[in-house]
Amino acid sequence: xxxxxxxxxxxxxxxxxxxxxARLAGVSMMTVSRALRAPGTVSAxxxxxxxxxxxxxxxxxxxxxxxxxxSRTQVVAAIIPLISQPFAPTLQGMTDVLxxxxxxxxxxxxxxxxxxxxxxxxxxxxxxxDGIALFAGGHTEETVAMVRQSGVPLVEMWADPATEVxxxxxxxxxxxxxxxxxxxxxxxxxxxxxxxxxATANNIRQQARLRxxxxxxxxxxxxxxxxxxxxxxxxxxxAGAEALARLLTRRPDLDAVCVASDILAVGVVFExxxxxxxxxxxxxxxxxxxxxxxxxxxxxxxxxxxxxEEMGRQAAAMLLERAGQGGxxxxxxxxxxxxxxxxxxxLRESS
Amino acid sequence: xxxxxxxxxxxxxxxxxxxxxARLAGVSMMTVSRALRAPGTVSAxxxxxxxxxxxxxxxxxxxxxxxxxxSRTQVVAAIIPLISQPFAPTLQGMTDVLxxxxxxxxxxxxxxxxxxxxxxxxxxxxxxxDGIALFAGGHTEETVAMVRQSGVPLVEMWADPATEVxxxxxxxxxxxxxxxxxxxxxxxxxxxxxxxxxATANNIRQQARLRxxxxxxxxxxxxxxxxxxxxxxxxxxxAGAEALARLLTRRPDLDAVCVASDILAVGVVFExxxxxxxxxxxxxxxxxxxxxxxxxxxxxxxxxxxxxEEMGRQAAAMLLERAGQGGxxxxxxxxxxxxxxxxxxxLRESS
DNA sequence: CCCTATCTTGATAGCGCTAACGATCGACGG
DNA sequence: CCGTCGATCGTTAGCGCTATCAAGATAGGG
Numbered sequence: 006x007x008x009x010x011x012x013x014x015x016x017x018x019x020x021x022x023x024x025x026x027a028r029l030a031g032v033s034m035m036t037v038s039r040a041l042r043a044p045g046t047v048s049a050x051x052x053x054x055x056x057x058x059x060x061x062x063x064x065x066x067x068x069x070x071x072x073x074x075x076s077r078t079q080v081v082a083a084i085i086p087l088i089s090q091p092f093a094p095t096l097q098g099m100t101d102v103l104x105x106x107x108x109x110x111x112x113x114x115x116x117x118x119x120x121x122x123x124x125x126x127x128x129x130x131x132x133x134x135d136g137i138a139l140f141a142g143g144h145t146e147e148t149v150a151m152v153r154q155s156g157v158p159l160v161e162m163w164a165d166p167a168t169e170v171x172x173x174x175x176x177x178x179x180x181x182x183x184x185x186x187x188x189x190x191x192x193x194x195x196x197x198x199x200x201x202x203x204a205t206a207n208n209i210r211q212q213a214r215l216r217x218x219x220x221x222x223x224x225x226x227x228x229x230x231x232x233x234x235x236x237x238x239x240x241x242x243x244a245g246a247e248a249l250a251r252l253l254t255r256r257p258d259l260d261a262v263c264v265a266s267d268i269l270a271v272g273v274v275f276e277x278x279x280x281x282x283x284x285x286x287x288x289x290x291x292x293x294x295x296x297x298x299x300x301x302x303x304x305x306x307x308x309x310x311x312x313x314e315e316m317g318r319q320a321a322a323m324l325l326e327r328a329g330q331g332g333x334x335x336x337x338x339x340x341x342x343x344x345x346x347x348x349x350x351x352l353r354e355s356s
Numbered sequence: 357x358x359x360x361x362x363x364x365x366x367x368x369x370x371x372x373x374x375x376x377x378a379r380l381a382g383v384s385m386m387t388v389s390r391a392l393r394a395p396g397t398v399s400a401x402x403x404x405x406x407x408x409x410x411x412x413x414x415x416x417x418x419x420x421x422x423x424x425x426x427s428r429t430q431v432v433a434a435i436i437p438l439i440s441q442p443f444a445p446t447l448q449g450m451t452d453v454l455x456x457x458x459x460x461x462x463x464x465x466x467x468x469x470x471x472x473x474x475x476x477x478x479x480x481x482x483x484x485x486d487g488i489a490l491f492a493g494g495h496t497e498e499t500v501a502m503v504r505q506s507g508v509p510l511v512e513m514w515a516d517p518a519t520e521v522x523x524x525x526x527x528x529x530x531x532x533x534x535x536x537x538x539x540x541x542x543x544x545x546x547x548x549x550x551x552x553x554x555a556t557a558n559n560i561r562q563q564a565r566l567r568x569x570x571x572x573x574x575x576x577x578x579x580x581x582x583x584x585x586x587x588x589x590x591x592x593x594x595a596g597a598e599a600l601a602r603l604l605t606r607r608p609d610l611d612a613v614c615v616a617s618d619i620l621a622v623g624v625v626f627e628x629x630x631x632x633x634x635x636x637x638x639x640x641x642x643x644x645x646x647x648x649x650x651x652x653x654x655x656x657x658x659x660x661x662x663x664x665e666e667m668g669r670q671a672a673a674m675l676l677e678r679a680g681q682g683g684x685x686x687x688x689x690x691x692x693x694x695x696x697x698x699x700x701x702x703l704r705e706s707s
Numbered sequence: 708c709c710c711t712a713t714c715t716t717g718a719t720a721g722c723g724c725t726a727a728c729g730a731t732c733g734a735c736g737g
Numbered sequence: 738c739c740g741t742c743g744a745t746c747g748t749t750a751g752c753g754c755t756a757t758c759a760a761g762a763t764a765g766g767g
Contacts, residue, residue, distance in 0.1 A: 020505075022723060032747090033748080034723090035746070035748085036747080039725095047746085048745065063505070066723095066724085067424075068724095069420060069484050071724055071725070073420045073724070073753065073754085074752055075724080075752085076725095076752070078420060080483075087448075088439070088444045088447050089444055093439045093444055097439050097465065100439075100463065104465075107479070111431070111462050112447075112451065129460075131417050131418065151416075242651075242653070243651070246652065271649070275652060276654075278654045279654050298593060301597065301622070301623055302626055373753060384716065386716070387716065389755060402715085402716080418754065420753080421752070421755085422753080422755070423722095424722050424724085424752085424753080425721080425754040426754080426755055426756080
């Protein structure tokens, strides 16, 4: 705007409020409020007047005030370990579902640290979010207590069906999936099957996958050789490569590796190439999660599909259902719900 | 709690309010408020009393009410095209900076659709976020108008330094980066250099990278051959693979491809392998963004580092600075700020 | 010793909206 | 023709916090 001098207040062009819309339309504020939130309860002529005034003023409802008055914020929180594969698709699934319901997503990242998770839960409860989706397992006592106390709708994701959860959960068969990977490798004639996974502390997914691997060995009558198992330092491809290097130093005669994450498995395949090993001829590799790269890489990666995006969709849907029923939930009273997405072995070139 | 019957209201265990804390501490609400938000302005004995009462009640401040009263929500919004490489690291950078300042991030995904961006901006303005970070370019007029009108602190990310922006921006040298990739390929003795990029509609990053490629050809005195350029349908590895397939059908004699995205470039390398071409001997490949996989894959990928995570950090920092100065910003009056992160060619095995 | 400057604390008045209930009006059955 | 009911709209009273300013306390200077 052309400077009019600063001798007088610049006549702050305050954003229009609902009252302004109401005055312009010649109706009460409540009618405007209803026209926005429940158009069905307003008569046609009134609605038309309000809509005209809305257009004319360019009114943007103040959802902060709305949230305070109605104690519903139309926001749900997602708390994830990392913004990366395979969690990004879960987030994508959540935003897709939430968008359709005019809900928004606030994001928190824990870096697999239960205390950061606790801090995030506290912050989100302070914001009075209408629901929280977090990853199963690895909660502090305080986290559990706060959630219980507050009664926010809660969904845990990425649990194994056998995992004990707080309330609602969306789970995938992590343990059965790993067992199936081993079965598959056995069926391909592999006998010396190693394992590479991430750290199991605070990570029940990795715990379940390791157990599934052991189940598979057991079932096949193969002994568990701890030296044929290796832990990757973090979920980066390079960590997978390094883990394979260490593993092969100890057990150079492995003919297959069951890897508990596609990201790690990709590193494993690259490292195998680097060493002149042919995948799958010299070394068969199976991954976990069915990340994008599993399908796209060459050789493409046999993996266990964890339905990451669908998990996000389901989690969001469950939260919306609870939130729609009008907010607070008594965790003791409500029957907890569990949505099991199963798993699927996806056969590709790496095995 | 043990069911006491439903004949009477279950005596809702209302979350404690600031008033409850104040009463317990024997002070006024304002003192509690100050103890929380500006401890320095409260005397030591008072502070101690309040802190004790806070612990005892397990009080969680209601940030919705706080936001309404103070018209600062302590939330900033990030609007991104997709939750994937190379944007995930940008998001990560933002959350890391925001966490330190007790701000939260709300997330919006546009799928490269300007109308979805508009809807998200509207929603976030309705929530009275303290700042919005979005991707440069591809805004509707209405989006620009709303942002201007509202005066929210705004940062555009992933711009090219030559791009016209709305207010503040964090940019990287997309065009120069692509030119440097071509220079590098020339220096390696390549003469038939193709190009693969994503759609340029609503995507100024891809536009700038294409221009940089053309700059590079021009500089080297090489003619631009439109048939040596190909557009990938989306940002998936497979789309990169398919694009290379189409490109080689028309120009089988290419000895290098400049690819405007690591995700696509990875697909290109895999497709080359699939066709028995050796990278880089038969075909040199350069990518863009320096995604994790560029470093980890075999052969590792020469690429242009776009400082994705640093970009998120800078964007968040700029927003916090504006927000800290007390909110609303007059876009006409404020001097716009630009943070140029440059770019860096990262030499690896693929070229 | 009084008056002003500085620091703390408290009382008051909203922030912009919605829940809850009351008022109004036309329709309809007895 | 009156009472009742449902549909629609308005009035009132907050939601839980903070901005603002006034009041009291303390300190310092003339």
